[in-house]
Amino acid sequence: MTGRAPLVRVYWYSQTGQLKETVDAFVGPLADAGWRVDRRQVVPKEDYPFPWSARRFVSVLTEAADRSTVSDVSIEHGGAVEDDRAPDLVVYAFQVWYLAPSVPMRSVLVRFADEFAGVPVIGLTACRNMWYSAAVAVRRQVNQVGGRYLGTVAAIDDAPPAATFVTTLRWLLTGRREPFSVFPRAGVGPEQLARVRAAGEAVAEATADAGGALADRVPGALRRSDAAVVDQTIAAADLLAGRFFGVWARLAKAARPGVPRRLVLVAFLCWLFGSVLFGLPVVALVRKLAGRRFDRALRRALAPVLAAEAKS
Known part of the structure; x- marks a missing residue:
């Protein structure tokens, strides 16, 4: 310097x-x-x-x-x-x-x-x-x-x-x-x-x-x-849900303004609440079943944004 x-x-x-x-x-x-x-x-x-x-x-x-x-x-x-x-x-x-x-x-x-x-x-x-x-x-x-x-x-x-x-x-x-x-x-x-x-x-x-x-x-x-x-489980749920959020955004944009778009947004809210209730438990179960393969895949996905190793 x-x-x-x-x-x-x-x-x-x-x-x-x-x-x-x-x-x-x-x-x-x-x-x-x-x-x-x-x-x-x-x-x-x-x-x-x-x-x-x-x-x-x-x-x-x-x-x-x-x-x-x-x-x-x-x-x-x-x-x-x-x-x-x-x-x-x-x-x-x-x-x-x-x-x-x-x-x-x-x-x-x-x-x-x-x-x-x-x-x-x-x-x-x-x-x-x-x-x-x-x-x-x-x-x-x-x-x-x-x-x-x-x-x-x-x-x-x-x-x-x-x-x-x-x-x-x-x-x-x-x-x-x-x-x-x-x-x-x-x-x-x-x-x-x-x-x-x-x-x-x-x-x-x-x-x-x-x-x-x-x-x-x-x-x-x-x-x-x-x-x-x-947090491995939350990180995996985040990366997965992020893809679906983009899909919902495109659906809402494609819908006509007014009632059609509002219906898409209501459907999104229903999906969102369901994901909050059931998404994390499902991801946690998948992680338990997949074991180290799950964690290795997640580390690869997050490596570009981390200066530290992911912690369990």
Whole structure:
């Protein structure tokens, strides 16, 4: 590394503020270590208000799950640092919508593709528990525009999946995330943010050494800090369901506006609830029957987006 302070550029879009908290946890240690942090907020021209209305939440499937869909976005500089030189590292912070990168964030890689060409990129996400299909899509798109994808940092809601299905929907549709009845608080908790912070510290420590290319040292730092912990069963269900979400999106787009499209979306909701109830148990059973072959196939599928080995 040269004598100048290294520069990390962060591209982010967050409706709820949760992803911004996760970004802060990761880049905080870099700033403490002397990095310059250039934050660039992605602003979609089409508003995606939060909380979602039920109708908008369902209808956005046709945009989100069809990964060819992009929208008009602009970039606003945020924070004290605005540095237009080529960054040493880019953090691409993305929400997950219907198992795909959010429409505003994937639009950045189309509208501002030149800003990612030739630079190392870390994908960072904060979501319920299914980030795998979205990370695969992000990695593919980053590489298509000439970037180098180094790995993923993922923070999840680590409450039981059945509970998070309820609490996350409640949060998205009402804006309320506090605990209620037998259900925990929705969203990423302090332990997950601490793990993300540890990943930032590991990257800061690894890149403080002047030997070798900075980008070559980042994957090892992510690996040592468990930056993206993999749940094998949930990951397999995610990768499988991601394909079906795309099918549903195309069906909804092909249907005529009005009653025909609403019927497709109602059918999708029925399929979605059925998948939540029965999908994970079926995948867990298949994994048990297939044994190591299942895990090897999953590791191969996820290897491009991970800097760490998948954990059982």
